Amino acid sequence: MLDPVLARHLNPLVGGLFLLVTFGLIATRQVLAAVRIFILQSLLLSFSAALLGLVNNSFHLYAVAVITVATKVLLIPLFLRGRLGADMHARREVTLSVGIPSSLLAALALTGFAYVIMEPLVQSADTDIIVNASVGTAVLLIGAYAIVVRREALPQLMALLAMENGAFFAGISIAPDLPMIAELAAAFDVVIIVVVLGLLTKKIDERVGHTTVGDLDELKEG
């Protein structure tokens, strides 16, 4: 069994990898890769939750880890595969409105910005809170940026989920004793969001023939 001291050392590592994986989300062009990155990101989130659970001796964070694995690593990808299989396995490249190198630089700037705005808030806090709150905020901002840049429905959904992961990543450090009911509600919220957006995407696909929602920017009369 890991001891809390080692867990405290490992948590920044998980935080760094979490940020790295999110950069990967910006750098991919294929839908399937984005889904895999989301799975990896969720796994890292659950690792961090488990480590913080060990540090804070909090049962709730272990529950977060288990719920995250159940919903985000298993349920959501399975659902997406079932509903939007063809769209997900498409070999084509996602249309982007900004090139990948400039997007990466923007993501880097957002990370720096996240650190700057979080600094006064976490000044006297533990390292865990500094790591998780700053990285979480950075991932939140990068996810929002990815939604703006991607022009297709499914990648936008993945970016939204990444954003949600970022918020959770910050949340688990700030409120280690969050009541279980709130965690359950948040976890199932995500599943419902995915179901609703997945069905919406499916409908758009049926109506329009593709899911490049970036092109759907004008109304047609008649």
Add this chain to the structure above:
Amino acid sequence: MIQKIGFNVLQVITVMLLAPLLKGILNRWKERLQSKRGPSIFQTYFDIWKLFHKDQVFPETSTWIFRITPYIVFAAPIFVTLLIPVLTSYPLFFAFMGDMVGGGFVLALAGFFATLAAVDTSNPYGAMGASRTRMVSFLAEPVFMMVFFTVAFVAGSTIPYIVQQYWVESLSNFFEPSHVLIIVAFFMLIIAETGSIPVDNPSGHFELAMIDESKSLEYSGSGAALMKWAGSMKLFVLLSIFCNVLVSPWGLASGQSFGEVLIAVPLVFCKLLAVVTLLVIVESSFSKLRLFRISEFLSVAFIISIAAVLTKLLEL
């Protein structure tokens, strides 16, 4: 002091003799993973041996640059070997003659001459390959800079031995996010610099698609042998910097006795084989990137290295 010079020389001999074997194993394993039989692991030695026994032919238009380039390209990795820990975990005689930036410069000098020689042949493929190599290396340059910068910032020095000492000190230093990010960024750099997939296909025979290989197309005889040998030594040197300085100093000799240093040779080689395995897996599971996608690959490496500085700077 004599002993330390001796170890330094032993280090150079190790690199010179084992580098073709490492390259041979890399090629063999790659083919095996793709369900082919693959060449013998000693194939690189056979190639070098064969080429040394052939006559040299020089292009009519070429000048002295073409002639001296193989020697410079061959000497560069040897000089770098003197600066880095290959077998011992304590500094040797030449360790403080130059730091990692110095080593980078020496390798860049070899690259510079190889480029000049490729243009010197007036073979259009040479110049094309040269310009592409320049493109890859100027994109790799900022990553190199950031990696060195981070290393200097974290460990307080760019001398490889000191960097290595810092990261061995305690486990928590090893698990620092900046350390892990630097490892990832440097691995991507190795892929770009040694011309492996996804940046370049080293086993391709199609001149139009070549990046690294087309520079030495015009060489024959001992010139070609030196270029080939130098290529495998460069791989060996980069992998030993990666392994010994950045990842783990496991297997390096810490004692002063000759026997201990000699035992370090197979141990370090085993460690390099582990990285070669990783390289083989990467090379077999990705396809070669289009030329203008290489900038994306290297910009990811750049961002990772900046993130490493950032996490350290803000004391993550």
